[in-house]
Amino acid sequence: MSNVATFDTRTEAKIPVESPLAYSYRRSGAPAPTGKSRVVLRERPFLGHLILRGGAIVLDEAVREVLGVSLPGEPQGLVQDADGERSVQWLSPDEWLVIVPGGEEFTLENRLREALGDAHFAISNASGGQTLVELEGEAARELLMKSVIYDVHPSQFPVGKGVTTVFAKTTVILRRPDELRWELVVRRSFADYTYRWLLDAGDEYGIGVKG
Amino acid sequence: MFYIHCPYCGELREEEEFHPKGQAHIARPEDPESCSDEEWGDYLFFRDNPRGIHHELWVHAVGCRKFFNITRHTVTYEILETYKMGEQPRFTAEHPEGRPSQDGVEPAPLREGVRA
Numbered sequence A: 001m002s003n004v005a006t007f008d009t010r011t012e013a014k015i016p017v018e019s020p021l022a023y024s025y026r027r028s029g030a031p032a033p034t035g036k037s038r039v040v041l042r043e044r045p046f047l048g049h050l051i052l053r054g055g056a057i058v059l060d061e062a063v064r065e066v067l068g069v070s071l072p073g074e075p076q077g078l079v080q081d082a083d084g085e086r087s088v089q090w091l092s093p094d095e096w097l098v099i100v101p102g103g104e105e106f107t108l109e110n111r112l113r114e115a116l117g118d119a120h121f122a123i124s125n126a127s128g129g130q131t132l133v134e135l136e137g138e139a140a141r142e143l144l145m146k147s148v149i150y151d152v153h154p155s156q157f158p159v160g161k162g163v164t165t166v167f168a169k170t171t172v173i174l175r176r177p178d179e180l181r182w183e184l185v186v187r188r189s190f191a192d193y194t195y196r197w198l199l200d201a202g203d204e205y206g207i208g209v210k211g
Numbered sequence B: 001m002f003y004i005h006c007p008y009c010g011e012l013r014e015e016e017e018f019h020p021k022g023q024a025h026i027a028r029p030e031d032p033e034s035c036s037d038e039e040w041g042d043y044l045f046f047r048d049n050p051r052g053i054h055h056e057l058w059v060h061a062v063g064c065r066k067f068f069n070i071t072r073h074t075v076t077y078e079i080l081e082t083y084k085m086g087e088q089p090r091f092t093a094e095h096p097e098g099r100p101s102q103d104g105v106e107p108a109p110l111r112e113g114v115r116a
């Protein structure tokens, strides 16, 4: 076991917690989805986000043992567990993003540290720094075509792929967990910009926001 | 649309995701203390400016954020190859059509960034 100091970033105290988009909902509103909405936006706030760094082989062993899924070894890979609640995404040859239900990340981090022992690795908790935004609906891809520079055609962007790319004038991690949904991992400080861009660009598709 | 092949992502990506970082293959002097001012100055400040084939360091800034090398033609802007850190270029000023492999033995590629 390494001598790294870890701590649970979730406070026990009764401090109100707000998602990175809380301000945006108040300031820009959240139009409810209607029958005419061809795309629906939904934030999945307060999830556990961990960045794993190290060699693919040792990390794979630990992730299999602790999380029960294999580490995507191929570039742009995204794998999920059976119920789709936990995912591991390739970010670079020595870096992966793990997203788990909120509250699980600290236990997961500790169990991974234990499994990895003295191996050469790093784990950082990025939960407070980013949020996850889902896009669903028949016009989701059209909306993305206006927003990201990456080719989102199914032939180039199949299910199980994820990339870091340019979104409008910022960057996002764009992932495709299944046929219907797209996920955007956005940085906290750019969440408002991304949200307002999506509302504006999604206007023509009658975009709605699910609470 | 202008695409650059990232050797770490293994696919062509939009040019907007990349940044150039200057000349490639600049080795830091092994023993800076014993360098003359001229040698150290050369290392820090002086760069080649060839007309033709040039080896450059680039970074996939919005993407995998890895540094890699590009062999680029400074007149036509054509990108002849991209290759990982630690690898050697196939296209050089001496071999603009591609370096012949020595007795069919390719230089062993180094696995960068992955340490198990």
Ligand SMILES: [Zn+2]
Pocket: B006, B007, B008, B009, B010, B060, B063, B064, B065, B066
């Ligand atoms: Zn890359």
